[in-house]
Amino acid sequence: MASFSNRLRQIILLIILTALGLLLIKELYIFLPGFLGAVTLYILSRGWYRYLTIKRKWSESLTALLFILSFLAVIGLPVYLMVNLLSPKIANVFNHSDELVQGLQSVSAQIKSWTGQELFTTKNIEELQTRIANFLPAFLNSTAIIVSNLLMMLFVYFFMLTNGKQMEKSFDYFLPLHEKNIDILGAETISMVRANAIGIPLISLIQGVFALVGYWIFGVNEFVLWGFITGVFAFFPIVGTAIIWVPLVVYLFSQGHNGQGIGLTIWSLLVTGNVDYLARVTLMKRMGNVHPLVTVLGVIVGLSLFGFWGFIFGPLLISYFMLLFKIYTSEFGPIHAIENPHEHGS
Numbered sequence: 450m451a452s453f454s455n456r457l458r459q460i461i462l463l464i465i466l467t468a469l470g471l472l473l474i475k476e477l478y479i480f481l482p483g484f485l486g487a488v489t490l491y492i493l494s495r496g497w498y499r500y501l502t503i504k505r506k507w508s509e510s511l512t513a514l515l516f517i518l519s520f521l522a523v524i525g526l527p528v529y530l531m532v533n534l535l536s537p538k539i540a541n542v543f544n545h546s547d548e549l550v551q552g553l554q555s556v557s558a559q560i561k562s563w564t565g566q567e568l569f570t571t572k573n574i575e576e577l578q579t580r581i582a583n584f585l586p587a588f589l590n591s592t593a594i595i596v597s598n599l600l601m602m603l604f605v606y607f608f609m610l611t612n613g614k615q616m617e618k619s620f621d622y623f624l625p626l627h628e629k630n631i632d633i634l635g636a637e638t639i640s641m642v643r644a645n646a647i648g649i650p651l652i653s654l655i656q657g658v659f660a661l662v663g664y665w666i667f668g669v670n671e672f673v674l675w676g677f678i679t680g681v682f683a684f685f686p687i688v689g690t691a692i693i694w695v696p697l698v699v700y701l702f703s704q705g706h707n708g709q710g711i712g713l714t715i716w717s718l719l720v721t722g723n724v725d726y727l728a729r730v731t732l733m734k735r736m737g738n739v740h741p742l743v744t745v746l747g748v749i750v751g752l753s754l755f756g757f758w759g760f761i762f763g764p765l766l767i768s769y770f771m772l773l774f775k776i777y778t779s780e781f782g783p784i785h786a787i788e789n790p791h792e793h794g795s
Contacts, residue, residue: 479594482756483601489761490520490602491609492642498610513610517603534674630776634769641768645744645761652728653683656690659724663716667709669697683725684760685752690721743767 494516501507609616617635624631657680664672679693694717701710744764751763 480598480601483598484605485755485762486598486602487605487609489642489646490516490606491613492639493646494610495613498613509611513607516610517607520603520606534677626776630779633776634772637768637772638765641765642761645764648732649684649744649748649760652725652732653680655728656680656683656721656725660690660694660717660721663694663713663721664697667701667713667716668706669701669713679721685748689725690717694721 498512498516501512502509621628621631624634626634657676660679661672661676664675669675675693675697679690682692683689685692694713698710698714698717701707701713747764747767748760749763750766751759751761753759754766755762
């Protein structure tokens with residue numbers, strides 16, 4: 450009876466813990482990008498932090514603050530440049546929305562003369578004008594969420610640095626794996642996060658540079674701005690850079706620059722598009738032995754689950770699945786049963 454009573458108490462406690470955990474996840478889900486960002490920064494900087502605080506005897510709190518300020522400087526400058534480049538363009542769209550509509554109608558008429566299909570109907574254009582009008586409130590709301598996640602990320606990052614050893618020991622204690630497999634899991638996590646956090650932005654930069662060169666060669670106005678934006682959109686798989694260069698090609702054709710449009714299409718397909726694949730095969734394999742298919746599928750899954758940080762944690766999720774499957778077969782599979790028959794007989 451006592452054993453039954455203890456089991457019942459255990460079940461009730463597990464139900465309460467599960468309910469509280471689900472409630473916390475529901476309420477804090479909006480901050481998930483901030484938590485994932487903190488994990489990324491911790492993994493990238495834990496080696497340097499421990500070197501400075503253990504070997505060099507630096508203050509733990511001051512070193513953590515130094516790392517936070519360094520991150521803000523490294524990220525803040527590109528964001529500042531992006532805002533300076535894009536804000537005049539966005540303001541121009543709002544101030545000259547009628548001209549934008551006329552341009553879309555001109556492009557639609559040109560495409561209809563070639564294909565017989567109307568790209569932008571009157572209804573589509575009216576919907577676009579409504580979306581432009583609603584863009585600013587939505588943008589301000591998303592900006593508030595981004596700032597909140599940034600503050601959460603820095604807050605969590607500080608305590609992950611200053612309490613890193615205790616945190617990692619807790620993971621080792623609670624993970625239901627042998628010590629060898631925990632080490633493998635940790636090494637895989639560090640390798641994948643570093644490869645994606647450094648490799649994917651570097652690949653996007655390479656694509657942006659090659660796109661910029663193409664825009665310059667074929668006479669696209671403000672080619673530096675469009676190259677920068679193309680590099681940003683290179684983060685997204687499958688469509689990626691095509692979101693930018695396809696409209697630019699259509700615009701060139703609509704202005705009668707057919708030769709430039711054909712040239713930019715060929716350059717974008719053969720050079721800008723393929724440099725992405727070549728960089729993934731060489732760079733990502735070298736940095737973390739990451740298969741290109743894992744990266745592409747992982748980013749697709751990750752962006753829908755985790756937002757911006759999905760480009761790191763999506764591929765990591767797929768790698769975890771494959772790695773945990775291997776660990777499961779090694780610890781509980783048929784080979785393990787043959788090698789350790791006494792464990793199953795006891």
